[in-house]
Amino acid sequence: MPMSLATIKHQLDDHLGQHLTVVAQAGRKKITRRHGTLKETYPAVFVVDLNQDENAFERVSYSYTDLLTKSIEIEFDGGDLATTNN
Numbered sequence: 001m002p003m004s005l006a007t008i009k010h011q012l013d014d015h016l017g018q019h020l021t022v023v024a025q026a027g028r029k030k031i032t033r034r035h036g037t038l039k040e041t042y043p044a045v046f047v048v049d050l051n052q053d054e055n056a057f058e059r060v061s062y063s064y065t066d067l068l069t070k071s072i073e074i075e076f077d078g079g080d081l082a083t084t085n086n
Contacts, residue, residue, distance in 0.1 A: 008068060017037065020037070020048065020074050020075065021033055021035050021077075023074075024062075044063055
């Protein structure tokens, strides 16, 4: 059964305030890893506060569609993935 955007949002709501790693495609062969904290979830996007010692900017936002299409992957500290394929 395909996962819906609402399901992804509810799963992220359960992890608010937790530390995570976001792995994103930055180009053809380039992958970026950003470490931070899941700060807020909104109807279409979620916000990650980034670690200031590793990044030049404070926060970044992603859409739930990025997770659905696997443009990004999220791993919470402790190894939990944000989305699981059912």
